[in-house]
Amino acid sequence: MIKKTILPILISVLGISQELHAQQYRPEAPIVKESLLFEEKEGILAVEAEHFFQQSLTDIRKWYIYSQEQQPKLEPDIDGFHGNQASRNGYIELLPDSRENHDDKLVQEENFTNSPGAMAVLHYKVKINTPGRYYVWVRAFSTGTEDNGLHVGFDTTWPEHGQRMQWCEGKNNWTWGSRQRTKEEHCGIAKEIYLDIDEAGVHDIQFSMREDGFEFDKFILTQDIDYIPHGVGPETQVAAGTLPPAFPVVGPQIAAPAGRIAVVADGNSPDPDDLGGTAVSIALLRAAGLEDRLVHYSHSCDLERGDRISARAEKERHTLMQVACDITARRWGGFDALTFFDALWQEEETISDLAEAINQSSAEDPLWIIEAGEPDIIGKALEASQPDKRPYVRVITHHPANDDAGDFYSWQQILDFGVSEIRIPDQNTLLKVDLPLWDWARDHPDPRIQWVWLMGKAAEIDDVVKFQKGKWDCSDAGMILYWITGATDGGLSMGTVEDVKYLLTQYVQAHPEGEK
Template identity: 50%
Template sequence: MRIIVLTTALTCCLGFFIKAQDTEPVHDQNSSNLIYVEKDGIVAIEAEDFYKQTSSGKRKWYITSKDKSPAVTPDKDNNHSEGASNHAYIEILPDTRSTHEDILMKGENFSDQPGVLGIVHYKVKFNTTGRFYVWVRAFSTGSEDNGIHVGINDDWPEHGQRMQWCEGKNDWTWESRQRTKEVHCGLAHQIYLDIDQPGIHDIQFSMREDGFEFDKFILTRDIHYRPEGNGPDSVNYWKNPSLRVEEKVSKRSYISQLATSSADTKTFFAKELPVQAQGFYKDTLGDWLAINPEHGKEAQVSMPFYFSSGRYDILFVGVGENDGQSNYVLTVNDRVLGGFTPPLAKEVFEQGPDYNQLFENISLSKGDVITLKAKLGSADGQEWARGRWSGIVFVPAGKGMTLQNMFPGKHKISEPVKVAPPAGRLAIVADGNSPDPDDLGGTAVSLALVRATLLNDRLVHYSHSCDLVRSNRISEQAEIERHALMQTACDVTARRWGGFDHLKFYDALWEQEESVNSLTKAINESSKNNPLWIVEAGEPDIIGFALEASQKNKRQFVKVITHHSANDDAGDYYTWQQILDFGVEEVRIPDQNVFLKVDLELWDWAKNHSDPRVQWVWLMGKIAEVDDVVKFQKGKWDCSDAGMVLYWISGATSGGLELGSIEDVKKLLLDYID
């Protein structure tokens, strides 16, 4: 048995550049979270910005850019990115039939039936209904690499089938023709999709002929429209609106948005105030202070005003609750500024201007004591509100009303992330010895999450440094340093958080045989009621070796969680398809970089926390940020691979959190610490 090393690609970041680039270069946009918007009857989309691909067992779409070409054979074509829009395109490979003389293999290198082979997906929000004509920009070099199908929402209508190119060989060419028995080069105006309802639809393209090179497509209501050159820019996109605060992109809390709205804003964050013996507790669901009605119905907290003396507008930032209306009174020294009772919320929790109270033109001196008193209310006498509030914001007098109205609307607060793991055990295979250092933070967060949710006894395997062939983008000396850092991230996090005495953390490259044996043992202990969930946080080779060495009848009980094709396709010994061919279940979730690769300051809560366990987690991500091998982590704190652990903790395929955030990580860790 060949033994090789594991690589934890807790990275897979947006600017990702590791060995996986040789097979599938990654672009800078977060395609998994892009939704393109049709505006005024037209939308243009770069082909390489698909958010996922399916039915890719026999043929798969690969991205080609001006710097990299897929290392997939056979592929007789040269790199054609020079004339491509955005200097990148996708091609479906391998290409075994480019001319009529090549052997035709239906269901493999040719599919006249749409929706069967090699499907790429794009999310498009349509504001207009009606018939949209489809134009595609393609590069064809032969007679058998010039056809594709288009569909919508897993439906493949007749007028989306058999798009055909005859003209414009050896050049990027726009076309919108449908091949028929009578007219092989196709009829104009016959490729279209009918949009019956506005909203988000899944636009899909599937392979007709392998080797098809796909640059861009346009959907237009204008039957007479004909694109020229590169076509219109693909700029009409928005971030996925399925966020926690109505259709806002920001994952920051409402109080944080107010606090950072201008340079002269000063803020008392409720979550940072002392609460001992004053009746409040810290509610980490929303970073609020709250009152437990079983312990009392009133509470107060006082804090010195330590900002510069002057006249201020003071904004009390409350929380609307649906089970009662609490009352709040704000005083400065012994002077009562006023009271406030927010309205009853329709949702469980809501925030926004309706739940705030503005006190204008208040004279404050440094050292004044500001006190907030809260008294609980109940809508029915049985269920009580908890007097939740998130902070007090100070701005120069005259600016308070602007601040109050800066973020209008009601900001719904999500339900807390649930801890509901599926049956079975967890194994994690990570890299970290590859150029991208994000596995340092990812490892620390993953282990802390498993411990914080009391699932540490279900973690049965952890190996790191699974990149078995060193990339020339990291020196031998730097890689040795990474091995040491990854081992430290594992051992120190485990010791400080506790509960991992049963586990040995393997260096997959330096302890390859032991790593494979450990994972093989975990696979062989699997059953229907006790499956093994493997988190693929790096190259798949260690997983492949373990599966190859395992008992065949046990592989059906293995589920492999992945969130990025850059990991899947980075193997030196196993392709992703070979992993799936062992009979394991693929569990694919969206790219976790979306909300888990964030600006460094969004982790200040951990940096400044009093508990050394939390500080240690922050330190691991900070070490990755100052790494001198790559530059794309600068200013970022990245624990993207830990999103797969968060997904497993919260239910996996039974409603698990597919796009976890830093707030979710924070709540789970601090709930445990508190």
């Protein structure tokens, strides 16, 4: 009798648990109580955007909380998740986002309102100790031309100098702004966004929609007209109540399989994408702490020049690829014992080095070869290697354009050596992206990350092919990302720029340049 009742009880409990979980996850709901009171001290106040105690006038648009663990599934939402560099790992976005750029249809009082306090109002309870004029700074993330406007007020009043906050600079990055848009200056005038709070005590600081799709991380009130925030800004001070914990950081986890890794890239062929791919690959291995597992790296593996690239341009590419290898390795560190070979100009040495890495392979210590170019060098090294070592070689590939481009070996001939083929999806899908999605690297304060961006930019301005214009392409580095996160045991088969960004920025934050 007891056994017969257990299953229905379990089903009932599980059903209740799932229902409760669904009820608990409400990304538009406040995560703080109204009793939480933020405090201004010595003329400055800082508050996380997601710490609103209430939002009102939300029939048409609402603010939604984003974190790595929980991301609202609301359409349309044109851009992606941007929480990796947000303060306390979370932010809010005004959704739905139906107008990102000027060409998208403008619908007054739906996806745009110039009336402050009319739509999607956020409320923050603060204690002001020092009355006076407070200049307002907001940390925002904008990807287009029509997701970068906001209004600010307090205690249900919306003064003229709290209206039309505007961002033009710092696209695709978290950017502090405090400018007021005018008819004459659409990108805003500095030092014109402020609130005159004449009485000490508790006040309700409010922000309201101007443009949907606005992404909001944090705000600051300061009495210093010349104040400029940096990074994530100052810490929040609390007069009453308790701050919730920061959202957890959930980035790619390093879980590389047993064995060593070798990379064979081209770069001297018409497509210049290996410049960015090489810089990202080397930086990722260092960031993952796996630089000592890299036993071979060669570039310019296209052994027969075609008519799509001139002899002079190809010679330039050899130089650029060597620069991408050597300088990235030196700046990021950890590769002093490794020689980066030019596969065409040092063909014999390259084949010998890769064959030796193959000969060191075993069941416990396999060799994973990243095929980031034509397969000929891999084929020649396999032919020069010991046959009994070849079964311990795994070749990772993501695109038939590499597999089928050999002048001396077909892909089937590579497989006929007895190696294992590890095929993952085309990495161009998520890693060949619009150039602005890498602005975070261009604008990053660490020169190592700026250098990585520079290599991808060099490929974008290359004049041999046209299909890289406006793109930042590190698609071949997706195979490195796959390997360092587990390869065949759960590795990221479709890595993103956000994954790369997380690993590189976490590393440089923990290891400042020049650290021994």
